[in-house]
Every structure is written in C-alpha cells, then in structure tokens.
Amino acid sequence: MGKSKGKSKSGKANSNNEQKPAVKTETAANVKPASKAKKKRTWNEFLKDKQINVSAKTYFVDAMGGMAQGLFASLLIGTILSTIAKYLGMIDNSFFVTIAHWIGQAGSLASAVTGAAIGVGIAYALKAPMLVMACSAAVGYFANAYPGSVGQCGLFYLDKAYTAGPLGVFIAVIFAVEFGKMVSKETKVDILVTPIVTLGVGFAVAYVTCPPIAIAMNWLGEFINTATTLHPFAMGIIISVVVGIILTLPISSAAICASIGIAGIAGGAALAGCCAQMVGFAVASYRENKWGGIVSQGLGTSMLQMPNIMTHPQIWIPATLASAITGPMATMIFKLECNGVAAGMGTCGLVGPIGCFSAMSESGTLTPYAWLGMACICVITPAILSLIFSEIMRKLGWIKDGYMKLQG
Secondary structure (H helix, E strand, O other), X not given: OHHHHHHHHHHHHHHHHHHHHHHHHHHHHHHHHHHHXXXXXXXXXXXXXXXXXXXXXXXXHHHHHHHHHHHHHHHXXXXXXXXXXXXXXXXXXXXXXXXXXXXXXHHHHHHHOHHHHXXXXXXXXXXXXXXXXXXXHHHHHHHHHOEOOOEEEOOEEEOOOOEOXXXXXXXXXXXXXXXXXXXXXXXXXXXXXXXXXXXXXXXXXXXXXXXXXXXXXXXXHHHHHHHHHHOHHHHHHHHHHHHHHHXXXXXXXXXXXXXXXXXXXXXXXXXXXXXXXXXXXXXXXXXXXXXXXXXXHHOOOHHHHHHHHHHOHHHHHHHHHHHHHHHHHXXXXXXXXXXXXXXXXXXXXXXXXXXXXXHHHXXXXXXXXXXXXXXXXXXXXXXXXXXXXXHHHHHOOOOOOOOOOOOO
C-alpha cells in the first residue's frame, strides 16, 4: 500500500514536471508572434502615422491654399508696398522720402523671398514637421528662381531666362515635404538625415521639372495675353468666367494667375471675373446674410458659398453671367490692366483694385477714365447685374430664400 502510494505520488510529480515545460513552451510560442505583430506596420498605417494623405483635396485644395498664402505674404504684399513707396517718394519732403525708402526696401525684400514663402506655406498646409518645413523654404527659393538663365538646361534649351515660378515651387516642395515626412524622426541622426532627404528630393525634382514648367507656363501666359489683345471680346468672356469660377472653387485663382504670368488686359479680364463672383454673391445673398455677408464675401471670398453651391448649383448663375458681361467690358471699353497674383484676388482686401492701379500706373495708362473703369468693373456693374439676375431667378422660383445662407 505504501509503495503504491509512493508510486502514485511520484507518478503525479513526474506528470506535473512533464507538463510544465510544455506549458512554458506554449506560452512562449503565443507571446513571441504577438510582440512581433506590435512592431509591424502596414504601408497605410505608416502613411497615417506620418500624416501623409495622398488625395486630390490634400494637394489641389490644402497645398494650393498654402501656396496662395505664401504668395500673398511675399510677392503680393511686396508689390503693394513698392507701389506705396513709389508715390510717397514723389512728395517733396525729406520725412516722406525716408519713409518711402524704408517701405520700398521692405517691399523688395518681401518679393525676393517669394519662393521661400510659398515653400513654407505648402509645408504648413501638409502638416510638415519643423525641420522639414525649414528645408522647404530652401527648396521653394531654388525652384522659384530656376532655371533663370539662357542656354542648355538639362534636356531643354532656353532662349530666354525663364523661371518656373510658383508652379515649379508647388511641385518640388510637395515631393520634398512628403519624402521628408517619411524619414523624419525615423533615425537617431534625424538632424542630418531629414534635411539631406528633403533638400535632395526637392532639388532633384526641381532640376528635372522646372525647365519644362518654365517653358510651358511662359508659352501659355504669352498665348493668353496675345490672344486677348487680338480677340478682346471672346477672350474677355472666357478668361473672366473661367478665372472667376476658379476663385469660388476651393483652389487658388491667385496662384494660377501668378503661375501663367497673366498680364495686361488679360489680367484685367481675370480681375473682372473674380470681382464679379465676390461682389455678385455678396449682393445677391444680402437677403440671407445682410451686411455680414457683404463684408465676408465682398472683401473676403466667395468660396464661402461652396457648400450652398454643392446643394443648389443654380445660385452660381447670377455671378457667372455678370462675369461674362464685365469681362469684355474690362478688355474693350475700359482696357483695364492687372498683373499676376493680383488679377486672381478680386476684391479680397481690395488687393485686385490696388494691383490694377499699380499695373496701370506703371504702364502710364492710369487716367480718370481708368479710375471710372475700376469702379464700374470691380464693384458697381457686377453688383447691379448679379442683383438683377438673382431677383429674376427668385421670381421664377429657381432660387428660394435660404439657398445662399452662409453656414456658421
């Protein structure tokens, strides 16, 4: 009996001992794959962690919006300051001459860093880390001024000192930022790796893409400007309507106008279209939005109406019809001129009219008749036409109360 008990005890002990390693092995086998799974990231998870969202909205809405902000903070403000300095300097007084000198210097410096400002604006819109954003300024500065010389440039031969301008910056900085974000904080020597990758990718993309962009944009700008001079009526309608629509869409009309180098009466037509959209929506929606809508749309942006346009697209008709009329008026009757980014700003902060004033003063065409033209094209005519068209559509029941009510 004692022996059998002893045997049974020892048998139990042996069986327990035999089972324990099996349990440990099983547990270890279960733990190891779990720990490996935690460290593993899929490609989509990696992109999400790095805040890289490859979509049309990211690049053509957010990034282009950042591009417009950079343009406004540098080239546009620089042009306005230079114009103010020019007229202040004409006053025969040492105090005003000194002030004009300081303002003129500020304007010149602001315009000189256009590429860098656009680069930072795009990087901020893409949620770049600080180090990547700083490198984007260098990439933007380079891309904006490249190639900028006559002769062979990569695969292209340039007969003039073309530069890629804002569009070249846009493409180069997007690539630089996204690749920079991928490597950011992934190594122990991040302070070296991130700038090398960001600058290397940005400069390489600029070197390859900027020469053809420079040639294409200058050709397109010259074609539009020349075609408008030869066919002011038809081109006045086309440019005014198209640029005006682009202004209201969530993309940057100012950036596009700057990229193609729109100038002269073609720029005047673009200005007419932008003003027609902003002033038109402000006046047509007065019933719903009162004076707050006048200020926010007339001096802000007609883009505020995009949610309403998506629901009721017919509300776009009055302002668009007005732009089709004011465009040829600007090119044929008043011959208004405007250049670059100001042509795509409309009445936003009165930047468009100021740009028109600046362009016409430089070309020597600023007359009392031009002043009348600016008032008619930028404010009076689009306001009257849009109100008439919108009231007709309200009478027909195509536009109902509340359709143009601003959200928020």
